[in-house]
Amino acid sequence: MKQRINLLIVFSVVALIVLSAVQCYLVKTTYDYKVAQFHTEIKNEIAKISNNYSDIDSVIIAKKEALYKQLSENYIQGKKTKSEVKSYILDNEYNDVLTQKIQRKFQRDLPNLKIDFAIVLNKFVLYQNARKADTIFSEKPFIQNKLYGNLRSLNHAFLVRNYVGTTNGTYASQDYKLLTEDSMYVSVIDWEMIILRRMMFILILSLLSIVTLITLFVIAIKALIKQKKVNEIKTDFINNITHELKTPLSTLGISTKILERKDIRDNDENFNAIVNTISRQNNRLQNLIDQVMANSLAENGIELQKEKIETEDFLLTIVNDFKITYPKINLQTDFQTQKTILVLDKFHLTTAFLNVLENAVKYGSNKITIKTRLVQNQFSISIEDDGIGIEKNKQSLLFEKFYRVAQGNLHNTKGLGLGLYYVDQIIKAHQGSVSVMSDIGKGTRFTILLNV
Numbered sequence: 001m002k003q004r005i006n007l008l009i010v011f012s013v014v015a016l017i018v019l020s021a022v023q024c025y026l027v028k029t030t031y032d033y034k035v036a037q038f039h040t041e042i043k044n045e046i047a048k049i050s051n052n053y054s055d056i057d058s059v060i061i062a063k064k065e066a067l068y069k070q071l072s073e074n075y076i077q078g079k080k081t082k083s084e085v086k087s088y089i090l091d092n093e094y095n096d097v098l099t100q101k102i103q104r105k106f107q108r109d110l111p112n113l114k115i116d117f118a119i120v121l122n123k124f125v126l127y128q129n130a131r132k133a134d135t136i137f138s139e140k141p142f143i144q145n146k147l148y149g150n151l152r153s154l155n156h157a158f159l160v161r162n163y164v165g166t167t168n169g170t171y172a173s174q175d176y177k178l179l180t181e182d183s184m185y186v187s188v189i190d191w192e193m194i195i196l197r198r199m200m201f202i203l204i205l206s207l208l209s210i211v212t213l214i215t216l217f218v219i220a221i222k223a224l225i226k227q228k229k230v231n232e233i234k235t236d237f238i239n240n241i242t243h244e245l246k247t248p249l250s251t252l253g254i255s256t257k258i259l260e261r262k263d264i265r266d267n268d269e270n271f272n273a274i275v276n277t278i279s280r281q282n283n284r285l286q287n288l289i290d291q292v293m294a295n296s297l298a299e300n301g302i303e304l305q306k307e308k309i310e311t312e313d314f315l316l317t318i319v320n321d322f323k324i325t326y327p328k329i330n331l332q333t334d335f336q337t338q339k340t341i342l343v344l345d346k347f348h349l350t351t352a353f354l355n356v357l358e359n360a361v362k363y364g365s366n367k368i369t370i371k372t373r374l375v376q377n378q379f380s381i382s383i384e385d386d387g388i389g390i391e392k393n394k395q396s397l398l399f400e401k402f403y404r405v406a407q408g409n410l411h412n413t414k415g416l417g418l419g420l421y422y423v424d425q426i427i428k429a430h431q432g433s434v435s436v437m438s439d440i441g442k443g444t445r446f447t448i449l450l451n452v
Contacts, residue, residue: 009224016217020210027199027206034195042113042186043160049109063094065167072126072178073171075136082136089121089137090145099148114189118149118157123181128174141183149185157185249285252278304345304429311340311379315370318353326361329368336373342450344430352426353383356446359420360385365443378432379452384445390438398436399424 071088074080080088106115122145124137139145143154151157167178188194196203255278264270312335323331360368365385373380390398398420427434431451438444 006228009221012217012220012224016213019213023206023210023213027202030199030202031195034198038188038191038195038198039158042115042158042188045110046160046184046186049105064092065165067092068124068178068180069167069169072167072169072176075126075134076128076171076174076176085124086137089124090147092147095148099150102148103150115186116149116151116157116189117160117184117186118143118146118151118154119163119182119184120145120154121147121180121182122162123179125179127177127179141185147182151185151187154185157187160184160186252282252285304348306343306345308341308343309346311342311344312337312372314344314346314349315353315372315381318350318357319370322354322357328366329361330366331357332367332369334369334371336371337379340372340374340379340452342379342452344450345426348426348429352423353381355420355423356383360387360444363387363444374452375449377452378449381448381450382445383448384443386443389440389442390436390444391440392438399434 067088071080071085075082075085102117106113106117120141120143121137122139122141123135126134126136128134141154141159143151162181162183165180167180169176169178255274258264258274259271264274315335316333319331319333323329357368360383363385365387367386369384371380371382371384400421424434427448427450432449434446434448436444436446
């Protein structure tokens with residue numbers, strides 16, 4: 001069982017990790033889809049604004065085409081090298097003017113978006129009838145090849161569209177064709193926030209799902225750990241009760257065989273000693289059975305038979321009976337109340353108080369003091385002893401079922417761990433409370449509060 005619970009816990013952890021990873025993957029996939037959708041929207045919006053920007057400033061566009069034609073013919077004549085042609089194209093006079101005009105158009109037609117852009121030159125190729133194509137310029141898109149625009153880098157920008165232009169001309173009775181290609185890249189300011197706003201519902205739903213998974217996981221793990229603890233406690237209980245039952249049964253068996261001897265029966269002193277031993281062991285067996293029965297009562301609900309009693313006399317009766325059973329224990333009383341009438345169950349409370357007193361004896365007490373007083377309309381009964389005490393970190397566990405304070409393997413600390421659990425259940429059934437204060441080596445004090 002223990003191994004199966006451990007495997008179940010490991011499986012639960014793995015399942016939580018896998019489900020969380022799947023959830024993160026789905027969120028990431030949705031995010032990528034939203035980004036691609038956003039890029040498509042921007043491309044479509046910009047496509048609606050202009051085709052080749054000739055409508056922005058036809059004069060500048062005409063100047064650009066004239067420049068391209070002049071540079072082509074200069075190159076054919078050998079007046080310009082390839083690098084010089086590239087330099088003239090990039091250092092054109094219409095750069096700033098066209099940049100400002102396109103920016104204004106974006107601001108007017110797309111007022112909800114802040115867009116930075118760049119148009120970079122990719123190719124500048126001449127085709128002549130008498131010669132093969134002459135590639136003056138052909139590179140991948142680089143921000144250094146920017147014709148116009150205000151982008152400083154292409155790292156976070158995306159491609160909107162490519163522009164391919166052709167110009168036909170004739171020089172020295174030879175026809176030529178100029179092919180140019182430039183690309184437009186844009187970057188939308190705060191585009192991440194736009195995407196996150198669009199994904200807000202999905203993000204909230206995913207977060208709630210993950211939180212729910214973790215919560216259910218924690219609850220399940222706690223339940224498994226609790227079940228594991230209960231199984232361990234039950235195992236300890238079976239071992240303890242087996243040990244506790246063996247001792248008196250063995251003693252009873254030996255004592256019975258001794259009584260069969262004639263010399264023992266003829267000796268009154270020895271006979272009475274054996275009979276007393278049998279009586280004590282019988283009482284011990286009865287106490288063990290009572291503790292198990294008390295546990296059963298606590299689980300099924302305790303039915304109290306309450307009656308009005310004078311509490312101080314009731315406590316004195318318990319004290320006197322205890323002194324007979326444990327004559328070597330110095331049991332004292334300090335009653336600061338008189339003739340307090342409470343409605344109590346004498347049978348169950350007697351068992352509860354005896355459990356506390358016997359527990360003190362088990363853990364090394366020689367002196368026990370019982371005090372009574374009134375505290376804020378409650379009847380307080382404190383039981384103080386000078387035993388070995390209880391560690392602070394174990395005090396909160398004292399009233400748990402089957403729990404026993406570990407004190408080595410001393411015989412006088414053996415038990416079922418039901419006594420104080422039963423005490424707690426009985427006091428709670430009376431709508432009261434029980435608490436403990438203790439220090440190692442300084443004894444223990446149990447305080448029971450009952451409603452007046």
